[in-house]
Amino acid sequence: MSQRPKVICVTGGKGGTGKTLVAVNLAIMFKNDGYKVLLIDGDVENPNTYLLLGGSLENKTEVPFFIPKIIEDKCTKCGLCAQNCAPHALLHIPDAFPIPILAVCSGCKLCYKICPEEAIEADSKVIGWTYSTRVNDLSLFIGELKPTEARSATIVEDLLEDLDDIIEKEPDKFDIVVLDTAPGAHCDVEHLIKKADFVIPVTEPTKFGKLDLIRIIDLILLLKKDYRAIVNRSSLLGFRDEFLKELKEKKITVLGDIPLDDEIVNSYCQGIPLMEKNSDFDKNGAGYVAFKKLFANLKEWIQLNSDKNTGGK
Amino acid sequence: MVIIGLPTNGSGGLNEVFSPRFGRCNSFTFVTLEDGKIKEVKAVQNHAADAMGGAGIQAAQIVGENGATEVIVGFLGPNASQSLNALNLKIFQAPNQQLTVKELIDLYIQGKLTANIGSNVGAHYGMSRGMGGGGGGGRRS
Numbered sequence: 001m002s003q004r005p006k007v008i009c010v011t012g013g014k015g016g017t018g019k020t021l022v023a024v025n026l027a028i029m030f031k032n033d034g035y036k037v038l039l040i041d042g043d044v045e046n047p048n049t050y051l052l053l054g055g056s057l058e059n060k061t062e063v064p065f066f067i068p069k070i071i072e073d074k075c076t077k078c079g080l081c082a083q084n085c086a087p088h089a090l091l092h093i094p095d096a097f098p099i100p101i102l103a104v105c106s107g108c109k110l111c112y113k114i115c116p117e118e119a120i121e122a123d124s125k126v127i128g129w130t131y132s133t134r135v136n137d138l139s140l141f142i143g144e145l146k147p148t149e150a151r152s153a154t155i156v157e158d159l160l161e162d163l164d165d166i167i168e169k170e171p172d173k174f175d176i177v178v179l180d181t182a183p184g185a186h187c188d189v190e191h192l193i194k195k196a197d198f199v200i201p202v203t204e205p206t207k208f209g210k211l212d213l214i215r216i217i218d219l220i221l222l223l224k225k226d227y228r229a230i231v232n233r234s235s236l237l238g239f240r241d242e243f244l245k246e247l248k249e250k251k252i253t254v255l256g257d258i259p260l261d262d263e264i265v266n267s268y269c270q271g272i273p274l275m276e277k278n279s280d281f282d283k284n285g286a287g288y289v290a291f292k293k294l295f296a297n298l299k300e301w302i303q304l305n306s307d308k309n310t311g312g313k
Numbered sequence: 314m315v316i317i318g319l320p321t322n323g324s325g326g327l328n329e330v331f332s333p334r335f336g337r338c339n340s341f342t343f344v345t346l347e348d349g350k351i352k353e354v355k356a357v358q359n360h361a362a363d364a365m366g367g368a369g370i371q372a373a374q375i376v377g378e379n380g381a382t383e384v385i386v387g388f389l390g391p392n393a394s395q396s397l398n399a400l401n402l403k404i405f406q407a408p409n410q411q412l413t414v415k416e417l418i419d420l421y422i423q424g425k426l427t428a429n430i431g432s433n434v435g436a437h438y439g440m441s442r443g444m445g446g447g448g449g450g451g452r453r454s
Contacts (some may be wrong), residue, residue, distance in 0.1 A: 083376075086371045087366060087367050088364070088371050088374075089367070089368075089370070091373060091374055091377075091396050091399060091400070092372055092374065093374060093377035093378045093400065094378060096377075096400075099396070099399045099400070101367075101370050101392060101395060101396060101399070103391065103392060103395070104366060104367050104370065104392060156395030
């Protein structure tokens with residue numbers, strides 16, 4: 001039996017559907033059941049999972065981005081670096097030192113590696129930070145992109161490399177890893193989906209919700225991943241049944257839905273997860289009951305998947 | 314002696330029309346001036362024109378490789394502007410009208426061209442629509 005943790009990615013495409021709400025509460029429910037859980041916040045432009053958990057940002061680590069620095073004493077002006085730079089981030093004319101054009105540099109470090117005179121030094125700039133903390137018996141990794149920087153995917157890659165390290169060196173440190181993505185379908189989201197065993201896109205019962213869901217499912221399927229959707233705020237404007245029917249017609253598999261519930265808003269405001277074991281939230285409330293049902297469906301899906309992988313029971 | 318580089322349409326040359334696009338012009342024309350007189354004219358194709366990105370940088374490289382000490386430009390994107398400045402070229406602004414290389418060189422000789430103040434359009438300005446922006450990915454150290 002594989003000791004590797006199961007990785008669940010919560011995404012959605014459309015912003016504000018409730019990805020973080022779902023990711024945090026799924027993590028909490030697994031923790032309540034005795035699983036060892038890691039939650040990774042990959043929404044690096046707006047990391048806020050820790051707010052829903054009443055936690056804080058700790059163990060701040062800088063994420064460096066490579067900057068080439070030409071050492072003129074060693075450089076023979078051969079131009080090999082510039083010739084091989086794919087984004088043309090090195091400007092070179094004969095008998096001159098190459099000039100880095102940092103705006104287009106992808107940080108691949110090829111120039112640093114191929115210079116025959118080792119005349120390029122690896123300088124760096126900080127493009128963001130990662131944090132790791134433990135809150136509520138959950139381990140939490142958070143990424144944050146520095147404002148004005150564009151490469152959110154780089155921060156996500158950093159987080160996932162930390163995850164890879166754990167999976168390789170301490171494979172039974174965690175049973176479950178939950179990944180929370182940013183909105184959209186850019187490569188930062190793609191990296192997180194690629195890492196997952198199970199992908200859960202979260203949507204809302206509106207035209208926007210449906211279109212964005214279809215779009216993110218396109219990406220998920222392109223990445224050859226298995227998914228089941230969640231419809232959040234399902235009771236919005238009374239569209240629930242109609243919306244679920246529309247999704248069924250589009251052959252979109254739904255894990256479950258969560259109706260509007262003031263208790264969910266209360267949990268947000270208080271920074272206490274709705275599904276936290278000893279919370280005061282109404283355990284018969286519509287939101288609470290919906291999450292319980294979702295969790296049961298998710299565990300069933302995971303079991304189905306592992307039966308398939310072990311050749312069935 | 315100065316060598317002035319100009320982005321041009323078609324295959325370039327003294328009678329060719331000046332191209333307001335820099336990174337993605339068809340050709341570059343280089344005019345050598347000595348004592349206010351045209352001594353030599355050379356034209357080269359701009360192979361940076363079809364580049365997905367970084368066309369401005371490659372174009373600046375072509376201009377530098379051909380020994381230009383000054384350039385006359387119309388619209389200049391951020392990469393092109395940065396690259397031309399990095400090469401220490403004197404950059405002049407062409408007036409906003411259709412002119413030939415000869416006409417612009419005459420204006421230059423008469424001292425009627427103003428200095429360019431930096432990039433005046435966004436990236437990918439000279440490309441046709443439908444080419445993506447991107448700029449997301451990239452690797453860390």
